[in-house]
Amino acid sequence: MKFTGKLKQPIIDYLSGRMAVLFEPNEDFRQAYEELKGCDKLSFEIKPYRAKRSLDANAYYWVLITKLAKKISISNLELHNMMLRMYGQAEIIEGKAVYLTIPDTEEAERKVNNATDYHLQATSQVREGNDGIMYRTYKLLRGSHTYNTEEMARLIDGLVQCCKDAGIPDSDIASPDEKRILKERYGVDIG
Structure with missing residues (x-):
């Protein structure tokens, strides 16, 4: 699954010191969320968006x-x-x-x-x-x-x-x- 969108301000848990990142997708993310919400570990790649050639x-x-x-x-x-x-x-x-x-x-x-x-x-x-x-x-x-x-x-x-x-x-x-x-x-x- 690939999505485009914007990174929002990070949220820091002051008790654990761990950071969570909010991502605002341009596409409808609901189905992907339902499929992935039970996974313990996910892989992400975040990079600047560049239009691909056709x-x-x-x-x-x-x-x-x-x-x-x-x-x-x-x-x-x-x-x-x-x-x-x-x-x-x-x-x-x-x-x-x-x-x-x-x-x-x-x-x-x-x-x-x-x-x-x-x-x-x-x-x-x-x-x-x-x-x-x-x-x-x-x-x-x-x-x-x-x-x-x-x-x-x-x-x-x-x-x-x-x-x-x-x-x-x-x-x-x-x-x-x-x-x-x-x-x-x-x-x-x-x-």
Whole structure:
């Protein structure tokens, strides 16, 4: 069960010193309360609300990926990874970007370019390991399925520009109705 709402002032029991937190849900919480009121222990995750991107934006993104990949003769996965490297978001843990090293080989690069379970961006940093093999440092990128509306709009904006640069006509990029919806919902201006 997921709910949105506001945290209210905490209540402190002065005898025990324990704190209770009041949460005012935006949605109707009555059924959830009835189901959970007898539980001795619950798990909560509280974080700032951010609008998620819609599946419409995701579907549009993959339509454009398919058109551009066909135009420039590469796989959809390879193009998707290229777009994430150019317009994507780094994976951040405790305020820091995540980096890893892998062998600096053509095979490793090919695998990275067509990966679906992870997304990496090569850096210029290459070093020799204790085993005598050269290793390249990569930045770990978040998958686009984790993007909010703003992040997805940036990714789509970049893809649209790449489509235009490749000579794909505006009429093939989006219909007038699609252009209006993308502008209104996501701030993507195709022109």
